[in-house]
Amino acid sequence: MSDRSGAVAPGGRLAPRVHGTVRIVGAGLLGASIGHALSALGVDVALADTSPAQLRLAIDYGAGRAARADDRPGLVIVAVPPDVTADVIERELVAHPDAVVTDVASVKLEPLRALRERGVDLTHYIGSHPLAGRERGGAISARADIFIGRPWVVCRDEETSATDLALVEGLALDLGATPIEMSPEEHDRSVALVSHVPQLVASLLAGRFVGAPDGSLRLAGQGVRDTTRIAASAPELWVQILGANAAPVVDVLDALAADLSSVADALRAPDAPGARRAVADTIRRGNEGVELLPGKHGQNRRFENVVVMVDDTPGQLGRLFGELGELEVNVEDLRLEHSPGAQFGLAEISVVPSAVRPAVEGLEARGWKIASTTND
């Protein structure tokens, strides 16, 4: 097993913003990953988990030490499944009245509602949500670097003191994440739109392939593969997330169902007046929406694509990227497309517009075949 703490946040070179003992309850993927990152910064991390095996694994891999009854944490991080988050937050607030308690659950309103209903004093509770994760869960998949460059939502309210807020935002910064303040309602509506509903849509679309005639799926190309990629996600966690954020998810689903029904109606009478217009508007609105998603480096920078033919043999991509390096062309993004049945592929390279000409001319001079560029 490699050293998981090797890649620390950019802030890792400085003294950490969090200090004293940090208690982490739940040593799964997120809890153990936070533990690795904080331990690498020299913070005293006290870990607790209802599963002794999971706790042992996290400690063995360097996420921290076992929590003790006499720990006096200044910060408690609750990193347990959504359905027990409220219970654990309540218990930790009572057990550590001087500590700030935060959680990292991917739904923010439901635990807060449960805590308010029980009359829990929430003065020192600040909900948060790092938009980070991996396809596999558990302490064994934990990595210190999964937060770097990702948004970390922090839900302050009127009761939140500036000192408490600084501690939770400091945690995000220590781990290389970007703190974003939002209300729990805003957070839950946002993740419904950009995470929970896209997951359901991908799952529903891919679900339609089950039982399709074999031949149909042979016609699938890169477009549908991208559209359904996240349909491969594991069901267990998603059932909890979707259940805990049901109302905002249903709102987006209902709006989407209405849009879907409009375009289906237009296609039921494709020659009726307005039908073509309705279909065109659907595609155009999609054009507009996809442009609104943040690109890399958090900006809406636009890149041009250069598509290069690459033999499907070891070393070819190395030669390609080596030569792009010599040409001082920085590759902003890359996608490989393999031709089914053919022993070569197409490497679609995204570069800043000014790099298209040097890339194409330089690569062609070195014998590469350029399949296309977006600014031919």
Next chain:
Amino acid sequence: MSDRSGAVAPGGRLAPRVHGTVRIVGAGLLGASIGHALSALGVDVALADTSPAQLRLAIDYGAGRAARADDRPGLVIVAVPPDVTADVIERELVAHPDAVVTDVASVKLEPLRALRERGVDLTHYIGSHPLAGRERGGAISARADIFIGRPWVVCRDEETSATDLALVEGLALDLGATPIEMSPEEHDRSVALVSHVPQLVASLLAGRFVGAPDGSLRLAGQGVRDTTRIAASAPELWVQILGANAAPVVDVLDALAADLSSVADALRAPDAPGARRAVADTIRRGNEGVELLPGKHGQNRRFENVVVMVDDTPGQLGRLFGELGELEVNVEDLRLEHSPGAQFGLAEISVVPSAVRPAVEGLEARGWKIASTTND
């Protein structure tokens, strides 16, 4: 402008299967691309287009010569927009009674229905559809290699002679494509499922981002970016395609709407008996469906992923792939993820399972940070 005929089909080394004069009507992306590929094989290509400018461009770039009144083509390829495909097929069948006429429209039943309605003799007509394309259209974007390794659907019927069929399938093979025989109905249902509905779903989902609070979209990650990537497609052609394949598209949309409504109902009462089960079944069915899509090389081969941290500077990917080449690790697929705000990225490399250990050990020995592997 580079030589577009450089990359010929694997069959290009042998004598082409098509012979004599091939007439191509419509010198847009597909028509001109076929012209480039056939011209590179030494076939006499006669081009026609209602736009003199488009025709001139295609000829200047080497897609063929201008058609003449005394041409005696053995094969006519109709490559015009869907809404005029039937008209042009009819005219060509009449003008060239000894030729086999095919078309490359992305919908197969609608033109056939129109032709039958008019009582056209369809003995020598064989509809076909190469599943190839590019994001940009027109003769200026044409490339000889866009068909290589792609499926090319050929719609024979009872009237089709073996000789005629061999000619159209020979065309597909000459261009490096894989001919797949299907009925027009099967074809249209298949593309509705794996192309037309995924396009609409991506557009509808991305359309929901329009007017969303700014902050919401800051939480977007790679999942939703993949799910909505094809929402960037141009509206003009899609309006025609969806209109011409309306009935099969509506069938899939209706089924999808029913699935969507079931899961929305389950989430409306997330604590009701069976609700969690219904949500879990949706995600599980999606797992199953996405597994059915063909992978690279037309197979369902499974790869393992190795995620490597890469500085966002020229030459880093080159060094990485160069070293993977030295390690004799063949990269099957690759995805780059950039951390918004951070000047480095993660390169997710897919390799055959037996290559994971040599890749990880070899890269770590050379100083690379492995962020994760799928078989930790």
